[in-house]
Amino acid sequence: MTTTLFQLKKNNQIQFFINTKTTPTTNRKTEKLTAISTCLDDIINDRKPTLSYDIVYNYISNLCYSPEGNIIEQITSIVDSTLTSLSSLTKQRLVIEPSLTQLHQQYIIFSKKLALLRNLLLPYDRISNKDPLILKAFGLFREVVLSNNTNTIIDMLIVLINTLRGSNYDNNIVSSLVRMMFDCNLQNQFKDKLLKSTSEFYSSAAQNKINETLEDYLNAVKSMFDREEHIAQVHYPTMKIDTVAFTEKELMTETLPLILVTKLTQLKQFIAQQKTHSILLFISLGSRVKKDEDIQKALIGVIVTLGKEFCSEKDEKIKINKIFSLYDYLSQLEKQAPMINTIIKISFEKFISSFDNDVAIALVKFADRMLRKGGMNQLWASKILQIFKFLNGKDTFEQHYQLLLSKRLLYKGFQAEDEKIVLEQLRQECGNSYTFKLEEMVKDVETGKGWYQALNKEMSNNGMNGQYGMVVINGTSWPACPTIKCISLPKEIEKGEEVMRKWYIKEHPNRKVDFNPLLGIVSVKAHCFGGIEITMNVLQFEILTNCEGKTIKELKSKFEGEDDILMLQIKSLMGKEKLICVQSFDGKIKKPEEIKEEDVVMLNSNYHSNKPKIKINTFQTKESKEEKEKVDEKIVKDRETRIDAVVVRVMKKEKKMTVSELLTTITPKLDFKPDVEEIKQRIDKLIEREYLEKDEKDENVLLYLA
Known part of the structure; x- marks a missing residue:
């Protein structure tokens, strides 16, 4: 550790005096030079000085301002001799092959003595045209103390740094010896070897860790990054950016592709x-x-x-x-x-x-x-x-x-x-x-x-008691709903439908409404089943009141519409509650999937329920496979129509385009991302329908036909 002039003053080792710039006599100069030489020699040999440091400092200060030019040369000779002796003594204290610990100790001693020498020689150092004292001293340290061992010492220091990289403890010797490298102007040589060692160390570490799990490898890399940053910050901060960059390169940049x-x-x-x-x-x-x-x-x-x-x-x-x-x-x-x-x-x-x-x-x-x-x-x-x-x-x-x-x-x-x-x-x-x-x-x-209150008032005025509700759905907004028409309805339902229709038309003239028995819901007391209340749709009610003793074929004749809809409602009545049963002519009870047109429908006379109210599944409330297929088919047709419309609109404007230009133009104009082949198929269809034609000279060019 270098001792500063301020520290020496603080410790009362040096007292500063105002320079009087007096010119000493020749004998007096010689005495002072001798005193300075003796004091410096005492310092490097750890002897108690004869004169106090403040007196010696004052001698040096006075001599440095003497008009006689050879004073500086004489002091220079004393300084050179002192520094050479200091380096030699330091060398003597080291064994033939010094350890880093010994070198660190002697460097610290050398630095402290050099700091004291420089503080005493500060006036000389300021006016001398020679190399600065510290530069000259560490130059001698490098030549005399380190001499031919420089590479060995740097290598030993690198080994110590690598030891720190693989552990969780610090070693102050490293910081001290890195400072020594800078003091001795060996920083470039040290840096080259340090960066090479950094690459080798972390390349080896990466190879050893890469076969572990990704989680373990990432944690190990993070730990090594943190460790290198800490070591660099503490021991060689001016090289931190470079060493960390080499670490990152070996641990992540080189291994990331793998x-x-x-x-x-x-x-x-x-x-x-x-x-x-x-x-x-x-x-x-x-x-x-x-x-x-x-x-x-x-x-x-x-x-x-x-x-x-x-x-x-x-x-x-x-x-x-x-x-x-x-x-x-x-x-x-x-x-x-x-x-x-x-x-x-x-x-x-x-x-x-x-x-x-x-x-x-x-x-x-x-x-x-x-x-x-x-x-x-x-x-x-x-x-x-x-x-x-x-x-x-x-x-x-x-x-x-x-x-x-x-x-x-x-x-x-x-x-x-x-x-x-x-x-x-x-x-x-x-x-x-x-x-x-x-x-x-x-x-x-x-x-x-x-409409609830107004509608029920109207129904009451027409002699129909009970609770009624009506929803009129707009065919353009709602999805297509399966329809079926009952050739004859019970009088009560027929009358209720007529009253509702007239009331709605009265409130909304010039409109037309149709009754869909599949969507109409009724709740009735079924005395044939013990007086329980059954909620079902109108179509199921019509089947229940007309099915006794009739074949499936005879039932179908009473309705106009898709047979599948009728069969679905029959199966609903045969389902969980089993209000009806279907049997063959030989009396065998059929399962829903076994029904044939010649089979006979019968009310289930043995039906009994502990519930006062039951509800028949009026319609499938979840999307069925058939419904999904119909929706998907509609989506495909709608998309084809939209593609056709966009193609025609673009071609009508441009008149002539290549197929690739047309594909590029129309794709952003669609609200879905069509397949290229799908568009090409629609282009072929438009050619068949004579909206477009291919150029006779180039089949990749399309022409619009007005």
Whole structure:
């Protein structure tokens, strides 16, 4: 440790006097030079000085301002002799092959004595045109003390530093010897060897650790980074930037490509098992070595793979819950690692696009379950919208949502406010045109509820007691509903229908309404079944009152419409409650799937229920396979129509385009991402319909036909 002049003064070792610039006599000069030489010799030999340091300092100060020019040379000779002796004595105190501990000790002693010498010789050092005292002293230290052992000593110091890198303790000798390197102007030589050693040390460490698990490797790398930063900051701070850079290069920059090839499965497990610390560590270490793009690409890849696994789940509930969970987890990570925002967007778009229809339907059914049980709120609506944003075919979501919304509104009851929460989110994302039909459906049912009092008053005035309700649905907003017509209805129902029709027409002139027995609900007391109250649709009621002793074929003759609808209602009456049974001519009771046209329908005279009220399943409240297929078919046709319209509109404006130009132009104009082959098929159809034609000279060029 170097002792400063300030410290010596503080310890009362030196007292400063005002320089009087007096010119000493020749004899007096000689005495003073002798006194200075003796004092300096006492210092380097650890003897008690004859004169106090303040007197010697004053001698030097006076001599340095003497007009005689040879005084400086004489003092220089004394100084050179003193420094040479100091270096020689230091050398003598070391063994032939000095240890770093001995060298450190002698360097400290040398530095302290040199500090005292410099403080005494400060006036000389200031006016001398020779090399500064400290520079000259450490030059001698390097030549005399270190001499031919310089490389060996540096190598020994590097070994000690590597020992510190592999441990958790510090050694003050290192700091001292690094200062010695700088004092002796060996810093460049030391730095070259230090950086080479840093590369070798951490390259070896990386090779030893790379076969461990990714989690263990990342933790080890973080620990080594922290350790190197600490050692560099404490022992060689001016070289910290370089040594840390070499450390990062060997531990991450060089090994990252191998990690991204061999350990992606483990990285995927980090996401799947929500190992936040490991994920953030992976991101931070990658960012530290300026590999953000590679890190981002790797995370996108594993999230896409994981997402595809989730989308492949057969159970739609499990599928959508896993997707929600993945999104929520990554969104939480985003608060600590902003790059996750881009990763979410790209990865979700990629894996959802591969299962677009499946995810859209699963999302619709999730919303349907939440709305049926009354659990919808702003939070869940936002979660639905978060995944909805990544759908390419938002029309798929719309069509299936419309179908299930109609079932909720007509058959299961609904909470208008809950429905509006979801519709509001969809409107904000896609605009009014996207939700117009859905909002009109809710409005139709709410309007029907508002008619309750006026309608029942009208029914009472026409001699019809009881409670009545009516909903008029707009055919342009609602999904196509299966219809069937009863050739004859019970008088009470026929009269009620007529009163309702007249009342509605009176309130809304110039409109036409049709009664759908499949959607009409009645509650009746069935005396044939012990007086229980049965709630069913009008079509089921008509079957129940007309089925006794008739064949399936005879029943079909009483209705106009699709036979499948009639058979579905018959099977509903045969289902859980078993109000009717179907038997062959030989008396064998048939199962629903065994029914034939010649079989006979009978009331179940043995039916008994402990419940005062029962409800027959009036219509399938969940999306059936057949309904799904019909919706999907409608989506395909709607898309074909939209592609045709856009192609014709663009070609009408441009008149002439290549196929590739047309594909590039129309794709952004569609609200879904069509397959290229799908567009080409529609172009061929438009050519067949003579909207377009191919250029005779170049088949890749299309021409618009006016």
